[in-house]
Amino acid sequence: MKKNPILRETSHLLIPAILLFALYVQFHGDYGPGGGFQAGVIFASAIILYALLHGVKSAEQVVSLNLAKTCAACGLLLYAGVGVVGMLWGGNYLDFNVLADNPIDGQHWGILLIELGVGLTVASVILAIFYAFTKFKK
Amino acid sequence: MHTPALQVIIPLIAAPLCCLLPKSRLAWLFTTLVSLSTFAISVLLVWQVHSVGVIDYEMGSWPAPLGIKYHIDSLSAFILILISAIASITLLGARSIIEQEVSHRKHALFYTAFLLCLTGLLGIVATNDAFNVFVFLEISSLSTYALIAMGRNRKALMAAYEYLIMGTIGATFILIGIGLLYMQTGTLNMFDLHDRMPIIGGFNSVHAGFAFFTVGIFLKLALFPLHQWLPNAYTFAPSMVSVFLAATATKVALYLLYRVFYTVFGFEFSFSTLHLGAVLLPLSIVAIIVSSLIAIFQSDVKRLLAYSSLAQIGYMTLGVSLQTQAGLIASMINLFNHAFIKGALFMCLACLAYSIKTTSCEHMAGIAKTEPCVAAAIVVGGIALIGLPPTAGFISKWYIVLAVLETSWWLAIVVVLTSLLAVVYVWRVVEQMYLCHPIDNIQQGTPVPMMLLSCTWVMIFLSVYFGIDNRFPVRMATMAAEVLMP
Amino acid sequence: MRNIFSVIIMGGMYSLISAILFVVLDAVDVAFTEAAVGAGISTVLFLSAFSITGKHHELKRKSHLPALLVVLTTGAALIYSTLDMPAFSDPQAPIHQHVAPHYIEQSYAEIGVPNLVTSVLASYRSFDTLGEVTVVFTALIAVLLLLGAVREDEE
Amino acid sequence: MMSLITDLYAYWISVLLMMVGLYIVIDHNNLFKKLIGLNIFQTSVFILFISMGKVDQGTAPILKDGFETFSNPLPHVLILTAIVVSIATTAVGLALVVSINKYYKTINESEIEAIEREQE
Numbered sequence: 001m002k003k004n005p006i007l008r009e010t011s012h013l014l015i016p017a018i019l020l021f022a023l024y025v026q027f028h029g030d031y032g033p034g035g036g037f038q039a040g041v042i043f044a045s046a047i048i049l050y051a052l053l054h055g056v057k058s059a060e061q062v063v064s065l066n067l068a069k070t071c072a073a074c075g076l077l078l079y080a081g082v083g084v085v086g087m088l089w090g091g092n093y094l095d096f097n098v099l100a101d102n103p104i105d106g107q108h109w110g111i112l113l114i115e116l117g118v119g120l121t122v123a124s125v126i127l128a129i130f131y132a133f134t135k136f137k138k
Numbered sequence: 139m140h141t142p143a144l145q146v147i148i149p150l151i152a153a154p155l156c157c158l159l160p161k162s163r164l165a166w167l168f169t170t171l172v173s174l175s176t177f178a179i180s181v182l183l184v185w186q187v188h189s190v191g192v193i194d195y196e197m198g199s200w201p202a203p204l205g206i207k208y209h210i211d212s213l214s215a216f217i218l219i220l221i222s223a224i225a226s227i228t229l230l231g232a233r234s235i236i237e238q239e240v241s242h243r244k245h246a247l248f249y250t251a252f253l254l255c256l257t258g259l260l261g262i263v264a265t266n267d268a269f270n271v272f273v274f275l276e277i278s279s280l281s282t283y284a285l286i287a288m289g290r291n292r293k294a295l296m297a298a299y300e301y302l303i304m305g306t307i308g309a310t311f312i313l314i315g316i317g318l319l320y321m322q323t324g325t326l327n328m329f330d331l332h333d334r335m336p337i338i339g340g341f342n343s344v345h346a347g348f349a350f351f352t353v354g355i356f357l358k359l360a361l362f363p364l365h366q367w368l369p370n371a372y373t374f375a376p377s378m379v380s381v382f383l384a385a386t387a388t389k390v391a392l393y394l395l396y397r398v399f400y401t402v403f404g405f406e407f408s409f410s411t412l413h414l415g416a417v418l419l420p421l422s423i424v425a426i427i428v429s430s431l432i433a434i435f436q437s438d439v440k441r442l443l444a445y446s447s448l449a450q451i452g453y454m455t456l457g458v459s460l461q462t463q464a465g466l467i468a469s470m471i472n473l474f475n476h477a478f479i480k481g482a483l484f485m486c487l488a489c490l491a492y493s494i495k496t497t498s499c500e501h502m503a504g505i506a507k508t509e510p511c512v513a514a515a516i517v518v519g520g521i522a523l524i525g526l527p528p529t530a531g532f533i534s535k536w537y538i539v540l541a542v543l544e545t546s547w548w549l550a551i552v553v554v555l556t557s558l559l560a561v562v563y564v565w566r567v568v569e570q571m572y573l574c575h576p577i578d579n580i581q582q583g584t585p586v587p588m589m590l591l592s593c594t595w596v597m598i599f600l601s602v603y604f605g606i607d608n609r610f611p612v613r614m615a616t617m618a619a620e621v622l623m624p
Numbered sequence: 625m626r627n628i629f630s631v632i633i634m635g636g637m638y639s640l641i642s643a644i645l646f647v648v649l650d651a652v653d654v655a656f657t658e659a660a661v662g663a664g665i666s667t668v669l670f671l672s673a674f675s676i677t678g679k680h681h682e683l684k685r686k687s688h689l690p691a692l693l694v695v696l697t698t699g700a701a702l703i704y705s706t707l708d709m710p711a712f713s714d715p716q717a718p719i720h721q722h723v724a725p726h727y728i729e730q731s732y733a734e735i736g737v738p739n740l741v742t743s744v745l746a747s748y749r750s751f752d753t754l755g756e757v758t759v760v761f762t763a764l765i766a767v768l769l770l771l772g773a774v775r776e777d778e779e
Numbered sequence: 780m781m782s783l784i785t786d787l788y789a790y791w792i793s794v795l796l797m798m799v800g801l802y803i804v805i806d807h808n809n810l811f812k813k814l815i816g817l818n819i820f821q822t823s824v825f826i827l828f829i830s831m832g833k834v835d836q837g838t839a840p841i842l843k844d845g846f847e848t849f850s851n852p853l854p855h856v857l858i859l860t861a862i863v864v865s866i867a868t869t870a871v872g873l874a875l876v877v878s879i880n881k882y883y884k885t886i887n888e889s890e891i892e893a894i895e896r897e898q899e
Contacts, residue, residue, distance in 0.1 A: 029739065029742050030737045030738065030739055030742055031737075031738055031739060031841070032739065032841065033652040033653045033655075033656050033739070033741075033839070033841070034653070034656060035653070035741075035742055035745070035746070037657060037756075037859065037863065038653075038656050038657055038660055041657075041660040041661055041664065041665055042660060044665075045660070045664060045665070045668075048668060065772070069157065069764070069768070070158060072154075072760075072761055072764050073154035073155070073157055073158055073761070074154070075757070076153075076154045076757055076758065076761050077151065077154050077155070079753075079754055079757055080147065080150060080151045080754060081151075083147070083750075083754065084147070084151070086198075087140055087143070091199055092140070092143070092195065092196055092197065092198060092199045093140065093143040093147060093195075093197055093198070093751075094197050094198040094750045094751055094754070095198050095199040096198065096747060096750075097199065103734070104735070104736040107734075107735045107736060107737070107743075107747055108736065108737075110746075110747065110750075111735075111737065111742065111743075111746040111747060114746055114750060114753070114754075115746060117757065118753065118757055121757050121760055121761060122757075122760055122863075125760045125761065125763065125764040126665055128764055128767075128768070129669065129763065129764060129767050129870050130668065130669070130672065132767050132768060132771040132772050132874070133669065133672040133673055133676065133767075133771065133873070133874075133877070134672055135771075136676055136771045136877060150754075150758060153758075153761070153765075154761065157765060197750070197751040198747060198748070198750050198751065200747075200748050203722065203723050204723060204726060204727075204748050205748050205749060205751075206749060206751045206752060244769055247765055247768055247769045247772075248769065250765050251762070251765050251766065251769060254758065254761075254762045254765065257758065261755070267752075269749075269752060269857055269860075270751065270752055270755065272861075272864075273752055273755035273756060273759065273860060273864070274755055276759050276864045276867070276868070277755060277758050277759055277762055280759065280762045280763060280766055280867060280868065280871055281762050281765070281766065283766060283871055283875070284762075284765065284766035284769045284770060284871065287769070287770055287875060287878070288769065292879075292882040292883065293895065295875060295878050295879045295882065296879060296883075296891060296895075298875055299810065299872070299875045299876070299879060302868070302871065302872050302875060303804060303813060303817065303872075306817055306821075306868050306872075307801070307804065307817075307820075310820060310821055310824055313824060313861065314702075314824055314827070317824070317827060317828050317831065318705055320719065320831075320854075321709065321710075321717070321718070321719050321831050322718055322719075323718060323719075323722065324718045324719045324720065324721050324722035324723055324724065325722050325723055326723075326853075330722075334718075334722065336718070341708065342704055342705050342706075342707050342708045342709075343705040343706070343708065343709055345704075345705070346701045346702065346704055346705030347705070349701050350701070628809070628811055628812070631811075631812060631815055632811075632815065635815045635818060635819065638819060638822065639818075639822060642822050642825070642826055645826060645829075646826075646829055649829045649830055649832070649833045649850070650832075650833060650834075650837055650838060650839045650840070650849075650850035651829045651832065651839070651850070651854075651855045651858070652839045652841075653855055653859060654825070654829060654855050654858050654859055654862070657859055657862050657863075658822070658825070658862060661862055661863070661866050662818070662822060662862070662866075665866060666818065666866055666869050669869065669870055669873055670811075670814075670815070670869075670873065673811075673873040673874075673876060673877050674811065676877050676880070677811070677876065677877060677880040677886055680809070680885060680886055680887060688806055690805070691802055691805035691806035692802070692806075694801070694805055695798045695801050695802045695805065696798075698797070698798065698801060699794055699795075699797070699798040702794040702797065703791065703794055706787050706790040706791065706794065707783075707787075709787060709790060711782075711785075711786035711787070712786055712787060712788070712789040712790065712830060712833065713789075713833045713834055713835040713837075714786075714835065715834045715835055715837075715848070717831075719831055719832070719851060719854075720834060720851055723853060724851045724852070724853055727852055727853065728840070728849050728852070732842055738841055738842040738843065739840075739841045739842075740840035740841065740842065740849065740852040741840055741841075741852045741855050741856055741859070744852050744853060744856045745856045745859060749856060752856075752857075752860055753860065755860075756859075756860045756863045756864065759863060759864050759867045760863060760867055762867065763866075763867035763868075763870045763871055766870075766871045766874065767870055767871060767874045770871070770874040770875060770877075770878050771874050771877065771878065
C-alpha cells in the first residue's frame with residue numbers, strides 16, 4: 001500500500017478529518033452519542049491508518065511505543081486522580097459534586113476530566129497494541 | 139473514613155506508576171511497599187469491622203442501587219486481610235527469584251501486572267455490586283493470564299491460553315447470570331437483588347441465572363469436573379506467580395460462591411429450593427478422591443501440589459454442601475489455613491527452583507543434605523497439608539470432621555481416609571529428599587537468598603501458628619458465617 | 625469455513641450487523657462502540673496477528689459430540705429462562721421499574737447532561753468505568769509482556 | 780403459542796447466536812477460530828442485554844424536547860463496559876496465539892498436544 005499514490009494523497013485529506021471527528025466525539029459526548037471511549041478508538045484508528053500507508057516507522061516518529069505507554073498510564077492516573085481530588089475536597093471517592101461551587105458544575109468538570117482520561121488511555125493503548133503486533137518478529 | 143475505597147484504589151493507582159519506573163529493583167521496592175500498605179489498610183478494616191461493625195462506602199456519594207457501593211462485613215474483611223497478607227509476604231521474597239526467572243526488561247511490566255491482579259482480587263471482595271464484580275474479575279483474570287505466560291517453559295503459553303478460554307467462558311456465564319437477575323429485578327446491588335428477587339413469576343430466569351452463576355463460579359473455582367485449566371497453569375507459571383495464585387485466586391472464587399449463593403440468592407433459595415447441596419456434595423467428594431489419587435502419581439512436585447490444591451478445594455466446598463453453620467465455618471477456616479499452607483509449600487518449591495533449577499521429584503533426591511532449611515520447611519508444610527497437630531492443617535481437618543459428623547459418620551470416614559492419601563504423596567517427596575542418594579553430581583546448586591528463605595519460613599511459621607492459636611480465623615469465620623446464615 | 629482470512633472478515637461483518645441491530649434497539653452509544661471496536665479495531669488486530677502466524681492447514685476434530693452436548697445444554701437453559709420473561713419491549717417489565725426511572729427522570733436535575741448513557745457511565749457508575757479503563761490498561765501491560773519484550777531479547 | 784413467539788423471538792435469536800459462538804469456541808481446533816467464536820459468543824450476550832433494555836415506542840436515551848419515552852440506559856452502560864472488556868480479552872488472546880505460533884510453529888491445538896506428547 002505504501003507505493004499507491006492515490007491512497008497516500010487521500011490519506012492526507014482523510015486523516016485530519018478523522019482526528020477532528022475524534023475530538024468532536026470526545027467533547028460532544030454529553031449531548032449526543034459518543035464519549036471518551038469512542039473518541040479514543042477513532043483517534044487511534046487515524047494513526048493506524050497513517051501507519052498502514054506510510055509505514056510503522058514514520059508513524060512512530062509521531063507517537064512512539066514508549067510515548068503511547070506513558071500516555072496510557074497518564075490517562076488512567078488522570079481518571080483515578082479526579083477521584084482522589086473529590087476525596088481530598090471532602091466527598092467520597094469519585095464524588096464530582098464537590099469539585100466546583102455547585103454540584104452541576106462539579107459534575108460537568110468531573111465528567112469532562114474523566115472522559116479525557118478515558119480517551120487518552122484508550123487511544124494510546126490501542127495504538128501501542130497495534131505497534132506491538134506489527135513489530136513482533138516471528 | 140475512606141478505608142474501603144483506599145483498599146482498592148492504592149494498588150490501582152500504583153499500577154500505572156509502576157510501569158513507568160525505569161529500574162527493576164525500584165519497581166520491586168515500590169510494589170512491595172504498596173502491598174504492605176494494602177495490608178495495613180486491611181488490618182485497619184478488620185479492626186473497624188470488629189469495633190463498629192459493617193462499613194458501607196458509596197462510590198461517588200451515590201446511594202446504593204443508583205451507584206456502586208462497597209460493603210465490608212466480617213467475611214469481606216477476612217478475605218481482604220488474607221489476600222493482602224499473602225501478597226506482601228510473596229513480594230518480599232520475590233525479588234531474587236523473579237530476577238532469575240523473568241527476563242530483565244520485563245520486570246517493571248511484570249510488577250505492574252502483579253499490582254493489577256491484586257487490585258482485581260481486592261475489588262471483587264470489597265464490592266457490593268454484581269456488575270462491578272464482573273469488571274474486577276476481568277482485571278484480575280487478564281493480568282493472571284499474562285503472569286502465567288511468563289513461565290520459562292513454552293507450555294506456559296498454552297496453559298495461559300487454555301485458562302484464557304475457560305476463564306472467559308466462565309466470566310461470560312457469570313455475566314449472563316447477572317443479566318438474567320437484573321432483568322427480573324431491575325437492580326445490580328447485591329442486597330437489593332436479594333430483596334427484590336421475584337416472589338411470583340420470573341422463576342425460570344432466576345433458576346437459569348442461578349445455573350449460569352453456578353457453572354461460571356465452578357469454572358473459576360476449578361471445581362471438578364471444570365478443573366482442567368488449573369494444573370498446567372500452576373505448574374508452568376513462574377514460581378512466585380504460582381505461590382500467589384495458589385494462595386489467593388481460587389479463594390476469591392470461593393468467596394464469590396459464598397456471596398452469590400448466600401447473600402444474593404439466599405440460603406433458603408440456594409439450598410432448599412434448588413438443592414445446591416446435592417450438586418456440591420458428590421462433586422466435592424469426587425474432587426477430593428480423584429485429585430488426591432492423581433497427585434500421588436505426579437513426577438513434578440509443583441504439579442503434585444496443584445492436584446492437592448484441587449483436593450483441598452473439594453474439602454472447602456464439602457463444608458458448604460453440608461448446609462449447616464458449622465460446615466460453613468469449617469469451609470472458611472479451611473480456606474484461610476490452606477492459603478498459608480499451600481503458599482508456604484509453593485514458596486519452598488520456589489527456593490528449590492532457584493537453587494537447583496527444577497522441581498521434578500527425582501531431582502530432589504538427597505536435597506536434605508545440600509538444602510537442609512528448605513527440606514525441613516517442606517516437611518513441616520507437608521505435615522500441615524496432611525492435617526496433623528499442631529499445625530493449621532489439623533485445625534482445618536478438625537473443624538471439617540466435626541461439621542461432617544453432625545450429618546453422617548460415613549462422610550467423616552471418607553474425610554479421614556482421604557487424608558491418608560495426602561500422607562502418601564507427601565511421604566513420596568520426603569522420602570526422596572531424606573532417604574535417597576543424589577542421582578548425579580549437579581546437586582550443589584546456587585545458595586538460596588536469605589530474603590526468600592526467611593519469607594518461606596514466615597509462611598511456614600504462620601501455618602503452624604494458626605494451629606496453636608486459632609482464635610483469629612475461628613472468630614472471623616464464625617462472625618462471617620453468622621452474617622451469611624443468620 | 626477453512627480460510628481464516630474470510631473467517632476474520634465475516635467476524636467483522638457480524639459485529640457491524642450487530643451494531644446496526646443496536647441502533648434499531650435504541651442503543652446508539654453501544655452501536656457506535658461496537659462498530660468502532662468490534663468491526664474496526666478487533667478486525668485490525670486479528671488481521672495483524674494473522675499476518676504474523678500465516679496460514680496453517682486445518683485439522684478437524686474427530687468427535688463433535690462433547691461440544692454439541694455443552695452447547696445444547698446451555699441453549700436449553702437459556703430458552704427455558706426466556707419462557708416467563710416479560711414480553712420483548714414491554715414497558716412494564718421489572719427491569720424498567722426500579723433504578724431506570726430515577727436515571728431518566730432525575731439525572732438531568734442531578735447531573736445536567738442530556739445524554740443519559742453518559743451521565744450513568746461517567747457519574748452514577750463511574751467506578752465501573754474506572755474499572756473498564758483499568759481493564760484496557762491491563763490488556764496493554766499483558767500484550768507488552770507477551771510481545772514487546774520478546775522482541776527486545778533478540779536484539 | 781403465537782403470542783409466545785412474538786413476545787420472545789428477540790431473546791431466542793440472541794440465544795441461537797450464543798450457541799453458535801460457544802460451539803465454535805469448544806469445538807474448533809484452530810486457536811484463532813476459538814477466539815473468533817469467543818467474540819461471537821460475547822457479542823450475542825450483548826445483544827441479549829440490549830434487547831432487555833428496549834422499551835416499546837421508546838427512543839435512544841438522550842433527553843430532547845418532544846420525546847418522553849426512553850429506552851433503559853443502564854444495559855447500554857453495562858454493555859459499553861463489556862465490549863471494552865471483550866476487546867481487551869481478544870487482544871491478550873491474540874498476543875498469546877502469536878507467541879504460541881512462535882514457539883510451536885503451529886496454531887492447531889491437536890498438533891500442539893501431539894508435540895508435547897512426543898517430548899515426554
